[in-house]
Amino acid sequence: QITLKESGPTLVKPTQTLTLTCNFSGFSLNTSGVGVGWIRQPPGKAPEWLALLYWDDDERQSPSLRSRLTITKDTSKNQVVLTMTNMDPVDTATYYCVRNRLQVADAFDFWGQGTMVTVSS
Amino acid sequence: IQMTQSPSSVSASVGDRVTITCRASLGIGSWLAWYQQKPGKAPKVLIYGASNLQSGVPLRFSGSGSGTDFTLTISSLQPEDSATYFCQQASSFPYTFGQGTKVEIK
Numbered sequence: 001q002i003t004l005k006e007s008g009p010t011l012v013k014p015t016q017t018l019t020l021t022c023n024f025s026g027f028s029l030n031t032s033g034v035g036v037g038w039i040r041q042p043p044g045k046a047p048e049w050l051a052l053l054y055w056d057d058d059e060r061q062s063p064s065l066r067s068r069l070t071i072t073k074d075t076s077k078n079q080v081v082l083t084m085t086n087m088d089p090v091d092t093a094t095y096y097c098v099r100n101r102l103q104v105a106d107a108f109d110f111w112g113q114g115t116m117v118t119v120s121s
Numbered sequence: 122i123q124m125t126q127s128p129s130s131v132s133a134s135v136g137d138r139v140t141i142t143c144r145a146s147l148g149i150g151s152w153l154a155w156y157q158q159k160p161g162k163a164p165k166v167l168i169y170g171a172s173n174l175q176s177g178v179p180l181r182f183s184g185s186g187s188g189t190d191f192t193l194t195i196s197s198l199q200p201e202d203s204a205t206y207f208c209q210q211a212s213s214f215p216y217t218f219g220q221g222t223k224v225e226i227k
Contacts, residue, residue, distance in 0.1 A: 046207060047156075047164065049216040062215045096163055105170035106211035107154035111163035 002026035004036075004097045004112035011118050012087050018117060022080045022097030029055055029075050033102035036073070036080045040093040041114075048093075052100055053080060087119045122147050122210050126219035134227045139195040141222045143208035148188045152212035155184055155193045158221075159204045167206075168193065200226055 008020035022036060029036055037052030037060075051061045051071040061069050070083040080097065097112040123146040133139050143153065151171040156164035166175045168184035171191060181196040195202055203226050208219040 046218045046220050047209075048218070049209075060214050064215075104166070104175070105152055105154065105173070106216075107166050107169035107175075107209070108156075108164075109166050109169070109175065111165070114163050 002099070002110050004099060004110060006095060006097045006112045006115040008095075008115055008117070010116060011120065013121050014088055014119060016087050018082075018084045018087050018091070020082045020084075020095055020097075020115065020117075022082070022112065024078050024080070024097070024099070027099065029053070029073055029078070029080075031055055035100035037071070037098055037100060038080075038082045039096045039098050039108065039111075040091075041096065042090075042093040047096075050095075051082060054100075089119045091117070092119045093117060122149060122213060122217055124208055124210055124217050124219040126206075126208055126222050128222060129220070130223040130225065132225045132227050133198050135198055135200060137198045139198050139202075139224060141193045141206055141208075141224075143186075143191045143193070143219050145189045145191075145210055145212075147212075149210045149212035151187050152210055153184075153186070153191050154209045154211060155182075156207045156209065157202075157204045158207065164207060195224075198224075198226065202226075 004024040035052045035054040038050040041047045068085045073080045094114040096114045098108040099110040125144045153171045155168040158164040172184045205221045
């Protein structure tokens, strides 16, 4: 059974750094074609892709957020961590951890339940 | 790459055929996925590679198209299909989503 679960703060203040952890199970990030990453969705809006880490250590990030994002993995722990600096109220959103696979034409075939992050003083 | 969906919302009766379109601002081959999202839940992939049905998804869902124009069709709308549907391109980074189409049951 494949699962992904996000954890982290629900409330951060403007200018603070957000750190979110994704713990996944049922698959390995060492498997060819597999990636794990993050997508966010502001309330009532469309999802926005943020970043992906692939099995071969290839790393992709949203160009509009690249200066603020860091994504790392710990394959032995089945864990991916997203860090976003200088948080702003416009970053208020539900943040999802997702699996991406080349075998399904790079679609996001599994999603975590999401964690709502509010940016407010 | 900008993804534009139409319509933004549709209301239809049970048993109706529903079609949602998605247009890419540049050609994306067949690198397109469709997702269904119900309130308070994460999106769920329905179609990948423009026309491939994800395992476990009912056969009434189908996808077609290539290049810049794509379609998601629900052949016979069911009450449980009430949701918002998003398209997403996976041709080039940054991956982008359409703005969504809300499907309601009359």
